[in-house]
Amino acid sequence: MAFQSTSDPARGRLLLLSAILFISYLCVGMSFPIVPIYVTEQLKLGNVWAGLGVGIAFLATIVTRGHAGGLSDHRGAKVAVARGLMFYIAGAVISLVAGLLVGAPMPSFLLLLAGRLLLGLGESLVAVGVIAWGIGIVGPGRSGKVLALVGAAIYGALAVGGPIGLALFDRFGFAGTMGISAVLPFLGLLAISRIPGVAPHPGAERPPLWSVVNRIWLHGSIVCLQGIGFAAIGAFFTLYFHDRGWSYAGLGLTAFGGGFVLVRVLFGHLPDRIGGLPVAAMSLAVEAIGQFLIWNANDPILALVGAFLTGLGCSMIFPAMGREVVRLVEPHLRGTALGGFSAFQDLAYGLTGPMAGLLADRTGYDSVFLAGTVSSIAGLLIALSLRRGRAAAFN
Numbered sequence: 127m128a129f130q131s132t133s134d135p136a137r138g139r140l141l142l143l144s145a146i147l148f149i150s151y152l153c154v155g156m157s158f159p160i161v162p163i164y165v166t167e168q169l170k171l172g173n174v175w176a177g178l179g180v181g182i183a184f185l186a187t188i189v190t191r192g193h194a195g196g197l198s199d200h201r202g203a204k205v206a207v208a209r210g211l212m213f214y215i216a217g218a219v220i221s222l223v224a225g226l227l228v229g230a231p232m233p234s235f236l237l238l239l240a241g242r243l244l245l246g247l248g249e250s251l252v253a254v255g256v257i258a259w260g261i262g263i264v265g266p267g268r269s270g271k272v273l274a275l276v277g278a279a280i281y282g283a284l285a286v287g288g289p290i291g292l293a294l295f296d297r298f299g300f301a302g303t304m305g306i307s308a309v310l311p312f313l314g315l316l317a318i319s320r321i322p323g324v325a326p327h328p329g330a331e332r333p334p335l336w337s338v339v340n341r342i343w344l345h346g347s348i349v350c351l352q353g354i355g356f357a358a359i360g361a362f363f364t365l366y367f368h369d370r371g372w373s374y375a376g377l378g379l380t381a382f383g384g385g386f387v388l389v390r391v392l393f394g395h396l397p398d399r400i401g402g403l404p405v406a407a408m409s410l411a412v413e414a415i416g417q418f419l420i421w422n423a424n425d426p427i428l429a430l431v432g433a434f435l436t437g438l439g440c441s442m443i444f445p446a447m448g449r450e451v452v453r454l455v456e457p458h459l460r461g462t463a464l465g466g467f468s469a470f471q472d473l474a475y476g477l478t479g480p481m482a483g484l485l486a487d488r489t490g491y492d493s494v495f496l497a498g499t500v501s502s503i504a505g506l507l508i509a510l511s512l513r514r515g516r517a518a519a520f521n
Contacts, residue, residue, distance in 0.1 A: 136263050136264050137264070139263050139321055139322070140260050140263055140264055140272065140275065141275070142317075142320075142321060143256055143259060143260055143263075143318075143321060144256075144260075144275045144276065144278070144279040145279070146314045146317045146318055146321075147252065147256050147276060147279040147280065147283075147314070148279040148280075148282055148283050149283075149310055149313055149314055149317075150211055150214060150252065150283075150310055150311045150313070150314035151252075151279065151280050151283035151284070151287070152283045152286065152287045152290070152307065152310045153214050153218055153245070153307040153308070153310045153311050154183075154214075154245065154249060154283070154284070154287070155283040155284040155285075155286065155287020155288060155290075155291065155379070156287040156288075156290055156291030156294065156303060156306075156307045157218075157221065157245070157291060157303070157304070157307060158180065158284060158287065158288060158291070158360050158361075158379065159288045159291055159292055159360070159363075159364050159376065159378075159379060160291050160292060160295045160300060160303060161176070161179045161180050161238070161242070162176035162177070162179065162180060162361055162362070162364065162365055163295070163364060163365075164179075164225070164238075164295075164300045165179045165235065165238075166365065168228050168300070169228065169231040169234060169235055170231060171231060171235060172483070172487065173362075173365070173483040173484075173486050173487050174480055174483040174484055174487065175235065175483075176361070176365070176479075176483060177361055177362075177478075177479030177480040177481070177482055177483030177484075178239070178479060178480045178483070179235070179238055179239065179242060179479075180242075180357075180360065180361045180479040181357070181361070181475060181476045181477065181478065181479025181480050182239055182242050182243060182246065182476065182479075183242040183243065183245045183246035183249065183475075183476075184246060184249075184357075184472045184473075184474075184475030184476035184479075185246065185472070185476035185477075186242070186243045186244075186245075186246025186247050186250070186476075187246045187247070187249050187250040187253075187468070187469065187472040187475075187476070188469045188472045188473055188476055190246070190247050190250040190251070191250050191254060191465035191466060191468050191469040191472065192462065192465050192466060192469075193250070193465075194206055194210075194250045194251045194253075194254040194255065194465050195254050195258075195462035195463070195464060195465025195466065196462055196465070197209075197251070197255075198254055198255050198258040198259075198326075198465075199258070199326060199459070199462055200326055201326055202323045202324065202326040203254075203255040203256070203258040203259035203262060203323065203324060203326075204255070204259060204318065204321070204323035204324075205255075205323075206251045206252075206254060206255030206258070207251065207252050207255035207256055207259065207318055208315060208318060209248075209251050210247070210248040210249070210250065210251025210252035210253075210255060211248065211252060211311040211312075211314050211315040211318075212248070212311075212315065213244050213245070213247045213248030213251065214244075214245060214248040214249075214252070214308075214310075214311035215308050215311050215312055215315075216241075216244045216248075217241045217242065217243070217244030217245035217246075217247075217248060218241065218245070218304050218305075218307045218308035218311070219241075219304070219305075219308050220237060220240050220241035220244060221237075221238055221241035221242070221245075221300075221304040222241075222301050222304035222305045222308065223237055223241075223301075224237035224238040224240075224241060224300075224301075224304075225299060225300035225301030225302075225303075225304055226301050228300070241304075246472075248311070250465075250468075250472070253276070253280070253468060254464055254465045254468060256276055257272060257273060257276055257448075257464050257468075258324075258464065259321075259323070259324055260272035260275070260276060261452070262324030263324060266452055266453075268398065270394075270395070270396075270397035270398035270402070270445050270446070270448070270449040271394060271395065271398060271445075272445075273397075273444060273445030273448040273449065274390050274394030274395075274397070274442070274445040275390070275394065276445075277386070277390055277441070277444055277445055278386070278387050278390035278391065278394070281382075281383050281386040281387060281390075281437070281440075281441070282383060282386075282387045284360070284379055284382070284383050285379055285380050285382065285383015285384055285386070285387065285437075286380075286383070287379075288376060288378070288379030288380055288383070289376045289377065289379070289380055291303055291307075292364075292376040293376075294306060338455065338459060338462055338463050338466055339466040341454055341455065341463075342451045342454060342455075342463060342466065342467055343470075344508060344512060345402075345447040345450050345451055345467065345512075346447070346451075346466070346467050346469070346470030346471075347470060347505070347508055348406055348410070348443065348447055348505045348508050348509055348512075349443060349444055349447050349467070349470045349471045349474075350470040350471060350473050350474045350505075351410075351474070351501045351502065351504050351505030351508070352409070352410060352413055352439070352440055352443045352444075352474075352501070352502060352505050353440075353470075353471045353473075353474030353475055353478070354474050354478050354497065354498050354501040354502075355413050355416070355417045355436050355439075355440060355495075355498035355499075355501065355502055356382065356436065356440050356474075356475075357474055357475045357478035357479065357482070358417070358478060358482055358494045358495055358497070358498045359378055359379065359382050359420075359433055359436060360379060360475075361478065361479045361482060361483075362482060362483075362486060362491055362494050363375070363378035363379070363420075363429075363433065364376065364378060365486075365491060366420075366429075366491035366492065366494070366495075367426060367429070369490075369491050370426075372425075372426040372429075373426060374426050374430065377430055377433075378429075378430065378433050379433075381430045381431075381433040381434040381437065382433045382434065382436055382437035382440075383437060384434060384437060385433075385434040385435065385436070385437025385438040385441065386437035386438070386440060386441040387437075387441075388437075388438070388441075389437075389438050389441035389442055390441050390442070393441075393442060394442075394445070396442060396446075397442065397445050397446040397449045398449065401449075401450075402445075402446035402447055402448075402449045402450040403446070403450070403509055403512055403513040404513065405442050405443075405446040406442070406443050406446045406447060406505075406509045407506060407509040407510055407513065409438075409439045409440070409441065409442050409443045409446070410439060410443065410502050410503075410505045410506035410509060411439070411502075411506055412435055412438050412439035413435070413436050413438075413439025413440055413443075413498075413502040414439070414499050414502035414503050414506065415432075415435055415439070416431075416432045416433065416434070416435030416436030416437075416438070416439055417432065417436055417495050417496075417498035417499040417502055418432070418495075418496075418499045419431055419432030419435060420432035420433060420436070420492075420495040420498075421492050421493070421495035421496045421498075421499060423492075432495075436498075439502070443505075444471065447467070448464065448467060451463050451464065451467045452464070482494040482497065485497060
């Protein structure tokens with residue numbers, strides 16, 4: 127196939143887009159593990175506030191995914207990505223200012239929330255825009271591959287960004303880390319100017335977002351349920367290790383991201399080859415095992431193995447279900463559908479932080495990962511049900 131040729135310009139553009147996404151998303155990855163530490167240890171606020179500080183960025187994406195998808199469809203994906211990168215920069219700068227007010231906990235926290243909201247808006251625009259841009263470059267037949275590469279870039283940035291963020295936090299503090307993170311999306315903004323955009327669909331009829339979501343909500347529910355395990359690791363793995371007095375707390379996202387990227391690199395073709403639902407079912411079973419190991423761990427190595435298995439399991443669920451979503455809608459609605467679909471993942475990330483914070487306050491940090499285990503099993507049951515329904519439809 128032309129896409130598989132090493133000299134194919136479409137493939138080169140897709141890989142360049144993925145690289146830009148990776149560099150830019152380090153802005154998010156570097157902040158992920160240090161926000162709860164900053165809120166609990168420096169601002170002296172509780173776990174619920176720490177969870178809110180992490181989760182509000184993802185709640186912001188929920189209410190803006192429809193806008194991001196509509197902008198990609200109507201104005202073009204390149205416009206959406208450029209705007210998103212500018213919001214990344216603004217969010218990081220405001221978070222930097224919050225870090226300078228550590229002596230005033232509540233004003234600092236409120237500014238931090240504002241910065242995280244802008245970061246969430248940026249994430250919505252960048253992620254949906256890059257996916258729509260990539261599918262426009264290589265075609266819907268390779269949508270699973272596009273989603274796999276995009277996810278590898280995002281979670282690769284989380285895997286690398288986590289320990290980098292913790293190291294910078296120790297060296298330069300929260301404000302210094304946010305200042306450094308603001309530079310990365312600026313580099314991405316410069317780089318996308320070299321990639322041609324894809325044609326939008328400005329004149330096509332567009333049904334309401336909710337009518338599109340109604341066609342994809344079960345697939346989105348699977349993504350939402352799998353996202354709880356990742357959000358639990360991102361928000362509370364470091365605090366879980368600190369609470370138990372274990373070393374290697376900064377390696378949680380690295381272990382997760384390593385497993386995630388490994389599967390994306392080796393098996394990113396599977397949704398396009400065997401279908402999304404079989405891949406999702408296998409993946410959710412692995413994620414459930416990983417979350418169970420973290421919950422039941424009696425030493426840090428076992429917990430890190432659980433984080434790695436969670437990464438293995440989470441890796442292919444978004445592209446697997448995204449491939450199914452792309453096949454359910456017309457071409458001019460892909461951006462809108464992917465925006466609504468992505469909002470289900472954002473829902474998991476946004477609600478897990480504060481709700482898991484409440485759970486941790488009452489029953490300990492380990493219970494957060496028991497909730498992740500149960501959620502993964504629930505997602506597995508939905509995937510198996512959809513698969514049985516499809517098989518029955520063909521018989």
